[in-house]
Amino acid sequence: MHIDRVYIDGFKRLTNFTVELNDRLNIIVGDNETGKTSVLEAITLVLTRQYDGRTIDYAIDPYIFNATTVAEYFARRRRNEQAPPPRVLIEAYFHDEPTEPALAKLKGGNNTKNENCPGLELRIDVDPDHVESLKEYAADNSNPVVIPVEFYRVTWRSFASNGVTLRDLPFRAATIDTSLARVYRGPNKYLAQVVNDVLTESQRRQLSLAYKKLRHGFSQEPGVTAINDHLEQQGNRATNKKLTIQMDMSSRSSWDNAITAHLDELPFDCAGKGEQCRVQIRLAIAGAEQSQVLLIEEPENHLSHSNLNKLINDISNDCADRQVILTTHSAFVLNKLGIDNLRLISHSGNTASLTGLAPDTKDYFMKLPGYDTLRLLLSKRSILVEGPSDELVVQRAYKDKHGKLPLEHGVDVISVGALAFKRFLEIAELLNLDVGVVTDNDGDIAALQAKYAGYLNGENSKIRIFYDSDKLYPTLEPQLLKANSRQTLNTILGKKYADDATLLKDMSGNKTDCALKMFETTETWKTPEYIANAIE
């Protein structure tokens, strides 16, 4: 079982939003406030009816609804106009497996995309009995612009339009949330989750029976029978029925309140957060039911680099045959797990993926996961440069021209090194990202033009290559000298070189120091033309 796509409408900031998923690993990446976490929450909701660790029916809060939609609804009602009440709709479209009858029960054509496939729909909409109350409430100016959730109800149905319960579903979804943001309710929340995710139904029954037996045994203990005999005699005064003490055998004292998980004899909750995370994820991966969908939120939280590395190996080795949906803020995680599994969410609510990425580019980043691919993915515009000195010079030039550092305009200057340029550009081209490359000509214009052949005419993409075609100025330092007098540079660098050659030699020998001074100086200097073009 796997999910082909998820449609989300009216949930938090996601409206009319679709994310396509593959049957293995999906890495959801997006800037803050794009709704990464909401995507995961929505998927959990539609697969389990759970939100924030509770059944959604008891956890509807007004902030689940899309704020814009809500504001617009109230505004229209206050102008006494008719408007559709805000609602949340989440649909999970499953891949149709002809050999899975239990999945076929969820099949039908009742979905937004009019597809004929198995699927689930979760709706939070106004209860038909309360439509009028909601309309009146929203029209009344004295009420706050907040959805009165009392008028809302949850329905959970299959694409066959029949109500479903967890028991009807032939699969399970396990959510692993490693962020600190959510505090677990109750000390054994973790255990309950382990039990749900890892144990089979018959194992759960066994556990429950063993616990009952244990409790029953308590009242057979000689010490306890003696006490009960005593009570029976004494109790006569209070009641004419037989008074004894027993362990509570009712369902409200079930085993999950009395049993807790231990790691090396230490209660689980006392273990380090990092260890908790890792164990939690490992357990879910090793879960008894194979047909699981695994949802992982930001696995990099609480983990040291080496533990993260181990965990990522676990995920890529052991999840080969199941669907994993994961969010991350870490380029390392993205690169290591395969950048081709990316699902990029933009601020405008679109999603993009890297279908068609050359396998060797994916391998390149897997082997060299330190590259900051995420920065390229998340910035409005990127300028790729060869190294830290180019980065500093470009930043300063940008500030001189626009009055602010590039990042304040959403422009990221990323130093990637000449060898990785083309790898980055391949990603940028597939995602139609706005990218400029600032590169040395290294004294060989023909070689440079051959290397960037696909990008030079600039017709097909937002990628531009900026270089100076004078091979006498092969790198940054000669270019700085070309644009500025020796005197200017001497002043900035605090030197007194009498000829260009020694100045250049010093600059090239201390690239970063030199660039830092260029960056920090209060002097004005002229930007080399190819860089000036890149920061237009």
Added chain:
Amino acid sequence: MPSSENKIIIACAGSGKTTRLVTEALANRDRRIAFVTYTNNNIREIIKRFSELNSGVPKHVDVVTWFGFLLRECARPYQRSKYAEKRIESLLFVNGQSAKYIKETDTKRHYFANGELIYSDKIAKFVVECENRSSQRVTARLRQIYTDVFIDEFQDLAGWDLEFAKMLLQSGIRVMLVGDPRQHIYSTNPSSKNKQYLGIEIVKLLEIWKKDGLCTLEPMSGTHRCNAAICEYANALWPGMDAMKSLGNDTTDHDGVFLVAENAVNDYIKRHSPQVLRYDKRAATYGCEALNFGLAKGLEFGRVLIVPTGPIKKYLQSGTLSHVKASRDKLHVAVTRARHSVAFVFDGQSPIVPTRFSP
């Protein structure tokens, strides 16, 4: 290509058809079976039988009601191919024809009350329409879920239900229909569609289906319940049908079919303690708990005492079948409830029941 694996079993009263279906379901654990029947009483009966033979309904069998099956597995999944305005929330049970004067073209009002409750007499028609308009997706989906559909009490199907049954017979799913056309009591569907096949006439349709290669027909004529004399009386009601044959041979001091004079009824009840059966509540019950003919369906008693209606009296008097044309099914049900004896409260003479109870 129609499947010759489909089977229609014409099972007489007391033939053990429910047991047969349950046994068949239990013997085929590699298949996935929808076990469909009309009333909640039948559902209980089937579940009880599964409990006796298997300590419960096994995982590969879903026991569902006729309308539940139609609504959940047939009408809703592709309802949008016919009607997309609102979800079909539920059924509205109607006696007689719903929305009689609303044309088919007005889908919303022809099929639905309130736009969301589908009329019970039209749901099968709606399903057939969905099937046709969705390139057979309804049956394609069912094929993914079930290998077999068992339908119990098929004699209660009428109107568009029969078209739906035919759709299933052609779907590639193995269909088994079991029932007794002589015990037609309820109708799932009072529509004018297929009204020539109502009641016993359904046999003609079964023959057509057989001829078209849609199914094979198999009689189950042996009854474990009724003795030979009762079978003989019941068979006389149905010339041309496969005769019921008694398989039991335990005897009592009072076996067969009898007449009881009005003034001897109390003595008879005292002597033999029969279950009193009546056509409806207008009939006298002689101080006993009486059951209507219809409600007695599916039940079994050692002895029954039947309070005859006017037409049944005429039939007793003359032996002419045309008198019970309208009530023949119910009379048949009443008679075939008994293992040992059937008695009619009747003062006159009867060519078909010669023996009179004498106190």
